Amino acid sequence: MKGTLMRTWLTDMFGLAVPVVCAPMAGVADGALAAAVSRAGALGMVGVGATATPEWITRQCRVAAAAGAPVGVGLQAWALEHNPGQLDAVLAAGPALVSVSYGPYAKHLPRLKQAGLTVATTVGNLQEARAAEQAGIDVIVARGSEGGGHGRDEVGTLPLLQSVLDTVTTPVLAAGGIGTSRGVAAVVTAGAVGAWVGTAFLTCTEASTSRAARARLIAATDTDTVYTRVFDIGARVGWPREFGERALRNQFHDRWAGHEEDLADDAAAAQEMTQAREVECYDTACLDAGQGVALLHRELTAADVVAELARADDLLRRAAAG
């Protein structure tokens, strides 16, 4: 690896050129994006949604493995309660890294570790970080509230990262709002073993993001996201209530925010969301994205995004040179 200043536990563990993980993003990060990221020298991950079948996982892992480089898979722990076959499929695929986040993840650790897999989980506050270390997690993802998709809305990335690094000895990845080489340089300098990056990959050519969604994401500004449960309630999705999501604010959100109980009983609104998803109407349908969405200016290949994030090495060299 050229940039020795960016050598960390993560790069050594998986033989990466860049200390970056492309976060598992259900509906966005399928096997093709994971393969492209891993080919480019970071770690790509397949994002598994709550209703994904074991067969889908097997297929996407095969596509990702075609990169001939390590790849990961990200599971949602709450979904395993009613879709346990997902775990079996991941164990059979044997990816380099498995993340199990959001819900009761610890009970799955013995099987994953017995299979020799490296396991990550996402934390949104210090108490969760302590619990993850105690459970025997291999790498903790400290995700601040500015991050895209589901998680907690309790602590921002920087304060969370600092307190988690001060508290645990387990390797820590920083997540939430990291979208350029500046962000990667900052968190690696602070002591993170790398950055766990989602939003910056949303408009990659290899992502499963639709054309209409890409346009919306590229047009969004730094104040266009909102942390909410409106979309999950509207779509009747069973996410645990402590995990809302950060998404682009839209007309549907503004109509229902503050009226979530009414929304839960409104069959017509649920129908409206289903239809909006089908026709890709993002005035109603949900588009998950973090505050870093403002850093998306155009479609890029995953290799371009990884190359930009890798420029953190130049920043670190400049800082070291004084």
Ligand SMILES: Cc1cc2nc3c(=O)[nH]c(=O)nc-3n(C[C@H](O)[C@H](O)[C@H](O)COP(=O)(O)O)c2cc1C
């Ligand atoms: C569209 C989207 C989908 C996501 N889906 C998942 C998921 O399926 N599993 C998961 O563990 N995290 C998921 N996340 C959260 C990411 O793993 C990560 O924590 C987040 O993207 C980091 O913040 P950033 O978006 O500011 O980079 C998702 C995020 C986004 C933006």
